Amino acid sequence: MSEPFEPKIVAFVCTYCTYAGADLAGTSRMKYASNVRIVRLPCTGRISPMFILKALQKGADGVLVSGCHPGDCHFAQGNYHARRRWTVFRALLSFTGIPEERIKFSWISAAEGAKFAELINGVTEEIRSLGPFEQYQELQKIIETQSTY
Amino acid sequence: MAKIGVFVCHCGENIASMVETAKLVSTIADHPGVEISTEYKYFCSDPGQETVKKAIREHNLTGVVVAACSPRMHEQTFRKACAEAGLNPYMLEMANIREHCSWVHTDKKEATDKAIEITRSLVEKVKRNNDLQPISVPVTRRAMVIGGGVAGIQAALDIASAGREVVLVEREPSIGGHMAQLSETFPTLDCSQCILTPRMVEAIQHPNITVMTYSEVEEVDGYIGNFSVKVRKKARYVKMETCTGCGDCIQKCPVKKIPSEFECSLGNRTAIYTPFAQAVPNVPVIDRSRCTYFKNGKCGICKKTCQIDSIDFDQQDIIETLEVGAIVVATGFQVQDTSGYGEYGYGRYKDVITGLHFERLASASGPTAGKILRPSDGKEPQTVVFIQCAGSRDVSKGVRYCSRICCMYTSKHAMLYAHKVHEGVSQIFYMDIRAAGKGYDEFTRRAIEEDKAGYIRGRVSKVYEENGKLIVRGADTLLGRQVEVQADMVVLATAMVPQHDAKDFAKKIGISYDEYGFYNEAHLKLRPVESSTAGIYLAGACQSPKDIPDSVAQASAAAAKVLGLFSKEHLEREPVVAMVTESTCAGCWGCATACPYNAIDHRDINDRNGNLIKRVASVNPGLCQGCGTCVSFCRSNSIDLAGFTEKQIFAEVMAL
Numbered sequence: 001m002s003e004p005f006e007p008k009i010v011a012f013v014c015t016y017c018t019y020a021g022a023d024l025a026g027t028s029r030m031k032y033a034s035n036v037r038i039v040r041l042p043c044t045g046r047i048s049p050m051f052i053l054k055a056l057q058k059g060a061d062g063v064l065v066s067g068c069h070p071g072d073c074h075f076a077q078g079n080y081h082a083r084r085r086w087t088v089f090r091a092l093l094s095f096t097g098i099p100e101e102r103i104k105f106s107w108i109s110a111a112e113g114a115k116f117a118e119l120i121n122g123v124t125e126e127i128r129s130l131g132p133f134e135q136y137q138e139l140q141k142i143i144e145t146q147s148t149y
Numbered sequence: 150m151a152k153i154g155v156f157v158c159h160c161g162e163n164i165a166s167m168v169e170t171a172k173l174v175s176t177i178a179d180h181p182g183v184e185i186s187t188e189y190k191y192f193c194s195d196p197g198q199e200t201v202k203k204a205i206r207e208h209n210l211t212g213v214v215v216a217a218c219s220p221r222m223h224e225q226t227f228r229k230a231c232a233e234a235g236l237n238p239y240m241l242e243m244a245n246i247r248e249h250c251s252w253v254h255t256d257k258k259e260a261t262d263k264a265i266e267i268t269r270s271l272v273e274k275v276k277r278n279n280d281l282q283p284i285s286v287p288v289t290r291r292a293m294v295i296g297g298g299v300a301g302i303q304a305a306l307d308i309a310s311a312g313r314e315v316v317l318v319e320r321e322p323s324i325g326g327h328m329a330q331l332s333e334t335f336p337t338l339d340c341s342q343c344i345l346t347p348r349m350v351e352a353i354q355h356p357n358i359t360v361m362t363y364s365e366v367e368e369v370d371g372y373i374g375n376f377s378v379k380v381r382k383k384a385r386y387v388k389m390e391t392c393t394g395c396g397d398c399i400q401k402c403p404v405k406k407i408p409s410e411f412e413c414s415l416g417n418r419t420a421i422y423t424p425f426a427q428a429v430p431n432v433p434v435i436d437r438s439r440c441t442y443f444k445n446g447k448c449g450i451c452k453k454t455c456q457i458d459s460i461d462f463d464q465q466d467i468i469e470t471l472e473v474g475a476i477v478v479a480t481g482f483q484v485q486d487t488s489g490y491g492e493y494g495y496g497r498y499k500d501v502i503t504g505l506h507f508e509r510l511a512s513a514s515g516p517t518a519g520k521i522l523r524p525s526d527g528k529e530p531q532t533v534v535f536i537q538c539a540g541s542r543d544v545s546k547g548v549r550y551c552s553r554i555c556c557m558y559t560s561k562h563a564m565l566y567a568h569k570v571h572e573g574v575s576q577i578f579y580m581d582i583r584a585a586g587k588g589y590d591e592f593t594r595r596a597i598e599e600d601k602a603g604y605i606r607g608r609v610s611k612v613y614e615e616n617g618k619l620i621v622r623g624a625d626t627l628l629g630r631q632v633e634v635q636a637d638m639v640v641l642a643t644a645m646v647p648q649h650d651a652k653d654f655a656k657k658i659g660i661s662y663d664e665y666g667f668y669n670e671a672h673l674k675l676r677p678v679e680s681s682t683a684g685i686y687l688a689g690a691c692q693s694p695k696d697i698p699d700s701v702a703q704a705s706a707a708a709a710k711v712l713g714l715f716s717k718e719h720l721e722r723e724p725v726v727a728m729v730t731e732s733t734c735a736g737c738w739g740c741a742t743a744c745p746y747n748a749i750d751h752r753d754i755n756d757r758n759g760n761l762i763k764r765v766a767s768v769n770p771g772l773c774q775g776c777g778t779c780v781s782f783c784r785s786n787s788i789d790l791a792g793f794t795e796k797q798i799f800a801e802v803m804a805l
Contacts, residue, residue, distance in 0.1 A: 010805055015221075023219045026248025034259040037266055037805045038249055040220070041793055042725065045743075046777030048795075055802050075776035076661065076669075076681050077745040085781065117253070 007061035007127040009036045012047045014078070017068035017109050024113030032117040033124040036064065043067065045078025049089045052103060053096075057136050062102045062127035066119070069107040079107070101126065102133055151276040152184035154210040155268060156201055158192040158217035160247055167251035168264045173216065176265050182276055184208045193223050201227065202234035210236060212275035216244035216268045237280040239724065239792060244268040266805055273804035277797045281724035286771045288374035289474035290715040293318060295366055295658075298326020299345060299697055300689025300704040301479035302352050307708030308477075309357035313715050316471055317358055318380055320365045323428035324349050326481055330411060332511035332519075334697060335561045336592035342427060342514065349429040363434055367468065369658040372748075372771035373684030374474045374720050384464040386435035387421070392459040394431030398451035399423070407439050413506045415524060416516030421451045421460075426514060435460075475684050475711040478668060479704060480654065482690035485540045485548065485644040493539060493641055494612040499525040500619060501612060501639045503539075504558055511565045521569050523638050530573065530637030533566055534621045535559045536609050537579040540644030548644045548665070552694040555642035556583045560593040562640060563602035576603045576634050578623050586698070605632060612639055645694040659747050660685055668692050678707045682746065683772060686710050725775035725792040727768045734765040734787040740779035741766060748772035749779065 013019050019040050025032065041047060044067030052063045065086065073079040086105050093100050104123050108116050155177045159165035170188045178186035185208050191197050192215055204210060213236065215227050220243035228238035246264040254260040290313055294305045297319030305317045317324065328334075329349075331341035353360045361380060368379040387398075402419035409418040411425050418424075420440040423433045441448035442462060452460040484505050487495040495501045500523045502510075513519040523530050537559050541552040556579070563575040582604070584590040596602040607624035614620070619636045647666035648654070655662045660680040661669040668691050671679040678686050688704035689695060695703065714720065727740075731754065741749040752767035766788065768779075777790040789795055 008805075010802060019219075020221065023221055023245075023248040026219070026252040029252050031255055032253055034250075034254045034256065034263050037263070037270070038245075039270075039798065039801055039805075041777065041798070042790070043776040043778065046781055046790060046793060048781035051798060051802060054799055055805070058803050058805070060805070075745055075774055075778070078776045078778045081743055081778045081782070 005128060005132060007035055007124065007130075007132070008059060009062040009064055009123060009127055010055040010060045011036050011038045011064040011066065012041060012044070012051055013038055013065075013108075014044045014067040014074075015040050015042055016074035017072065017107075018066040018116065020110035021108040021112045021116040024110065025116045026113075028113050030113060030117040032120040035124045035127075036120050043073065043075045043078035044082035045073075045075060047082055047085075049085065052089075056098065056102065056133060057140070059137075061130070061133040062104070062123065064104045064106070064119075064123055066106045066108050069109055072109060097135055099130070101130060151182040151212060152208055152210050153182050153212045153214060153272050153275060154201070154204045154208060155183055155186040155272060156192050156204075156213065156215045156217075157186070157188040157268075158197070158215065159188065159190045160217060161190060164217070164247050164251045167254060167257060167260045168246055169257060169261045172261055173246075173264050173268065177268055177272065180269055180272055183272060184210060192217055193226055198226070198230045201230050205231065205234035205236050212240045212242075212278060214242050214244055214268060214271050214275055216246050216264065218247040219243070219245045219249070239281040240275065240278050242271040242275045242278070244271045270801045270804040273800040274797045277794065277800050279791065279794075281791055284722040284724050284726065284770045286372075286374045286720040286722065288714060288718060288720050289376075289472050290314070290718075291316070291473050292475045292477060292711050292715070293376070293378055293471065293473040294477045294479060296326070296479035296481055296689070296691070297321070297324030297352075297360070297362065298479060298481045298689060298700075299328040299348075300481070300700040301326070301477070302348050303701045303704035304477045304479060304688050304708045304711075305352055305358050306348065306355065307705050308711050309355045311708075311712050313357065313712065315358045316473065317352060317360045318364050318366055319360070319362045321424060322363050322385070322432075322434045323424050323430070324352065324360060324362060325425075325429065327505075328697060329425060329427070330413075330505060330508055330512075332508045332513070332515070333561065333565060335557045336586070336588040338561070338564070340513070342512075346427045346429070349427075353429050360430070362430060366654075366658065369476070372769050374714070374771065376473050376476055376684065378471045378473060378476070380469050380471060382467040382469060384437075384466050385432065386437070386460060386462055386464050387433050388459045388461055389430065389432055391457050392432045393457065394423075394433075395456075396423075396433075397454045397456070398460065399433055401450050401454045403448065403450060404439055404441060407436065412509050412516050413503070415506060415509050475686065475714050476658070477686045477688055477704070477707045477711060478658070478660065478680065478691055479688040479707075480648055480651065480691040482645045482694065483648050485646045487539060487641055487643050489546060490539060490641070492611050493536065493609065493639070494614070494619070495641060498612070498614055498619060498639075499523075500530070500637065501641065503641050503643045504555065504562065505643075507562050507640045511562070511569070519569070521566055521573075528637075529570055531570070532574045532576070532634070532636045533638045533640060534619075534634050534636040535562060535575065535577040535640045535642065536621070537577060537642045539641035541642075542580065546644075548646065550665070550694065551583060552642075552645040553583070554645065554694060554696045556581075557586070557589055557592065557696065559640075559642050560584075560596040560602065564596045564600045567600035567602070574603070575601070576605060576621075576636070578605050578607060578609050578621070580606070580608070586696070607632070645690060647691065651691065658685065678703055678710055683774070684714065720771075722770070723775065725790065726770045726773040727775070727777065727779050727788050727790050729766050729768055730787045730789070731765045733785050735785055736764045736766065737784060738766065739782045739784060740788050743778045743782040745776065745778065746772050746774055748774070
């Protein structure tokens with residue numbers, strides 16, 4: 001192996017807490033790994049499991065979902081919906097063949113810049129140790145070959 | 150065909166020192182749909198904004214991506230610039246390559262690659278943005294205040310004095326609320342009635358205020374600016390228009406032994422009654438359940454007595470529908486039922502009373518005309534024990550919170566007692582003394598130093614009777630020993646709890662409440678007077694335990710919010726709201742259960758003959774706050790969030 005594997009991670013975050021927390025990490029000039037790409041949404045309640053599957057299908061090695069702490073949601077209940085949806089979705093993951101460790105769920109408030117930087121480094125390290133996520137691409141190939149029938 | 154302009158900002162050195170902007174510009178220039186890609190030192194500056202505007206006009210751009218700082222910083226700036234150049238302001242996206250990239254990374258290549266990906270994904274998003282128009286909602290500039298206590302009166306007066314109409318709804322026969330029951334008020338010891346009754350009169354005489362007493366809100370429909378409220382005016386059996394409040398009927402009513410609610414059962418009232426002498430309006434009501442005429446048709450003495458024929462036994466409840474633009478909920482609190490405190494003997498011993506009873510005993514207009522007398526034998530108590538936190542801060546009684554007023558009113562009670570019974574001894578069992586407020590700590594010190602209130606830090610375990618005396622057994626945790634105090638009277642500082650029907654009422658009007666039943670504010674710190682529902686505001690103890698100054702302050706704050714809403718004929722809102730594709734909606738109402746704002750209604754689709762074809766979800770843009778929870782809930786992808794549509798997000802993800 002010449003170079004260490006650099007995972008690509010897609011983060012779905014809410015604009016009120018985690019996005020602001022990431023902004024704070026920036027204004028505080030905290031340094032963290034550059035593997036995460038942020039998709040900004042109004043609320044974690046807006047996050048459909050399909051987003052996560054699409055990200056993995058399109059080459060992400062890991063997905064991060066992060067929003068306001070329970071009880072702090074700008075929209076009162078959105079993060080509770082997200083949490084419940086995640087519980088159901090997690091149960092379906094093993095069925096679909098996606099390792100649960102590829103998806104991280106966390107709460108970061110707008111004041112937790114340092115926690116955000118820590119989280120990104122931690123998640124990046126974990127996904128790196130899991131290696132690239134190729135099952136989906138393999139599946140894609142199978143589908144493509146089968147569709148030639 | 151999309152024509153996207155990408156504007157890469159250097160932010161001085163902030164971005165340019167870590168991201169190779171030239172590479173970013175040239176890479177993005179080759180991306181499909183990008184018409185122009187350019188860089189500049191400060192796009193947020195005047196010449197920078199001019200560059201953006203010029204490019205929009207010259208290239209007829211259909212979308213703009215500014216790769217610069219966080220959208221939380223300059224999204225509004227560039228939206229405005231777009232609008233000035235004739236482009237819909239919602240055709241702009243900010244690629245955050247400063248806070249999320251150049252400031253947090255140390256490797257130039259990595260940072261540049263990330264910046265390219267961020268910008269590219271937002272170009273893909275902006276291609277799918279739609280023109281959005283701010284939502285305009287008409288506002289009915291009339292307010293309803295529910296609850297006629299001091300908070301409701303204050304809110305009504307403030308709104309009315311600013312020139313707007315107010316309907317003040319109170320379910321009791323008189324406005325005044327709990328404050329009317331109090332004797333003197335801390336920390337100034339001015340008499341409650343003296344400061345409250347003038348305000349009550351002011352409210353009922355105000356040309357902009359319609360006071361509806363003995364009336365209850367039945368139903369609230371609509372949304373911010375456009376509520377429709379059904380109010381039940383309960384039958385008084387006394388004509389409001391003609392009654393002069395002479396009180397002859399009350400004098401003559403033969404049913405005299407009804408425990409008075411206002412006097413906390415320390416005094417009696419008649420079947421036709423006003424709750425207290427200074428009631429506003431001073432028009433009695435007939436308590437149908439106790440009136441002999443309504444029981445068996447015999448009596449009618451009040452009707453015979455009334456010289457102007459104002460008694461009307463045939464009156465019926467009337468339901469009135471009122472259109473209002475804003476609602477202030479000021480429904481107040483009630484005193485916790487202390488019967489769960491068997492160890493304190495409340496209900497078993499007549500001389501164990503609550504703080505509110507003591508207020509009535511100390512009140513000059515109360516059943517004892519202001520003399521402190523024991524309820525059991527009418528004698529003056531020589532020793533009074535006060536027990537603080539009788540309910541509050543007690544997990545086992547389900548009240549974990551502090552009721553906030555008890556420390557202060559117990560001090561006040563000890564003071565009033567000392568002023569009225571000079572040789573009397575007062576002992577106060579307390580957990581902490583919480584006297585945070587203007588003049589509050591000075592007040593409790595005065596009770597201790599001048600009026601000889603004895604404070605014992607510790608909890609009471611038991612109150613029992615022995616030889617005609619109440620024995621209060623408890624701990625003195627400062628001295629570390631058990632204590633027993635003989636008392637003639639025990640006063641419990643009972644907890645303030647939500648009204649018994651607070652939760653049902655919240656459901657009726659569509660606001661949220663906490664585990665106890667206190668109403669939730671939109672944000673505990675930053676939006677403390679707004680409820681979770683737009684256009685409904687909170688004031689007073691219905692939100693959390695509060696003293697009079699705080700209730701009044703919150704009421705004025707709520708009034709200010711209402712007046713802010715009423716400052717324009719139309720309300721403009723961000724167009725980030727959910728929208729329904731009616732052709733695919735199956736009407737499962739999953740979205741409606743997910744919506745935290747009750748913003749989703751049913752809508753019937755009929756054919757031209759008026760036959761129902763199907764029923765679909767319909768979003769009320771006045772209520773929708775744009776969280777998008779409904780979108781990810783929808784099984785058939787029939788609901789979407791403007792500004793964050795499925796198409797946009799998927800495009801964004803796929804371009805990363």
